[in-house]
Amino acid sequence: MGVVKLMVNMQEIADNLIKGQAPKVKELVQKAVDEGVKPSEILSEGLIAGMNVVGTKFKANEFYIPEVLIAARAMHAGMDIVKPLLSKSDAKSTTTILLGTVKGDLHDIGKNLVGMMMEGAGFEVIDLGIDVTPEKFVQAVKDKNPNVIAMSALLTTTMTSMKTTIEALKAAGVKDRVKTIIGGAPITQSYADEIDADGYAPDAASAVDKVKELVNV
Numbered sequence: 280m281g282v283v284k285l286m287v288n289m290q291e292i293a294d295n296l297i298k299g300q301a302p303k304v305k306e307l308v309q310k311a312v313d314e315g316v317k318p319s320e321i322l323s324e325g326l327i328a329g330m331n332v333v334g335t336k337f338k339a340n341e342f343y344i345p346e347v348l349i350a351a352r353a354m355h356a357g358m359d360i361v362k363p364l365l366s367k368s369d370a371k372s373t374t375t376i377l378l379g380t381v382k383g384d385l386h387d388i389g390k391n392l393v394g395m396m397m398e399g400a401g402f403e404v405i406d407l408g409i410d411v412t413p414e415k416f417v418q419a420v421k422d423k424n425p426n427v428i429a430m431s432a433l434l435t436t437t438m439t440s441m442k443t444t445i446e447a448l449k450a451a452g453v454k455d456r457v458k459t460i461i462g463g464a465p466i467t468q469s470y471a472d473e474i475d476a477d478g479y480a481p482d483a484a485s486a487v488d489k490v491k492e493l494v495n496v
């Protein structure tokens with residue numbers, strides 16, 4: 280009698296990601312790759328499916344920030360294996376997000392959470408880091424041609440940098456090339472309206488929904 284070998288189930292990857300089991304996710308993803316499962320399938324039906332559940336739970340206050348960060352770490356463990364294979368194969372993201380904490384602001388925990396959720400949703404994320412000047416955002420729009428600029432600010436004194444950045448995009452003639460979305464503790468929808476940002480999101484999971492709405496994916 281031959282030995283029955285169980286193939287890796289994508290749901291098992293998703294379930295372990297939701298539980299934040301990074302080593303297990305890594306092991307299962309590697310096993311799935313070795314078994315010949317398409318990287319795009321592992322990404323969409325394992326990692327992204329799991330991260331979507333995490334986002335839903337976070338929005339419903341069933342998960343809190345530490346659980347999201349632990350799940351995001353598990354997602355990264357899987358992504359590390361799948362990412363190099365993806366660039367060689369089919370599922371190239373068609374949506375690129377330029378992410379950064381604005382000038383003068385060094386807070387990056389929320390921004391990183393936004394980035395992880397965006398990656399989890401299958402977007403390509405270019406993270407410019409913290410203290411990103413309007414000039415740097417403008418230059419990166421020219422160089423990288425993103426679909427969306429996602430700006431984070433945690434201070435009432437730095438949220439004005441979002442306004443200056445949008446003005447700089449307009450002055451450089453590139454504002455219409457990208458959608459702008461903003462967020463962070465002091466940010467509101469009315470501030471987004473005031474500075475002519477295309478969208479506002481109160482948390483990382485809603486930021487993903489907002490991007491989907493803005494770029495129609």
Ligand code: B1M
Nearest residue numbers: 384385386387388389429430431434435462463464482483
């Ligand atoms: Co700062 N800090 N901090 N701080 N800090 C706050 C923000 C503050 C509210 C604390 C307080 O006084 N109660 C206050 C701001 C007051 C104000 O302006 N209204 C403050 C201050 C004053 C300062 C300093 C000026 C303190 C000083 O030096 N005198 C200084 C400024 C430094 C600077 O940036 N230039 C400073 C420094 C720091 C540390 C370096 C010590 C550290 C940051 C470490 C780091 O980020 N690597 C820090 C921290 C940790 C905080 C608190 C405690 C926590 C912030 C955080 O990470 N929250 C914060 C008080 C608080 O919030 N309780 C505070 C968790 C994170 C997941 O939430 O970033 O809000 P958050 O992100 C959320 C949403 O806002 C949203 O999604 C996330 C959740 O899903 N979101 C987006 C964020 N970005 C988004 C972008 C989007 C969409 C959603 O679309 C693009």
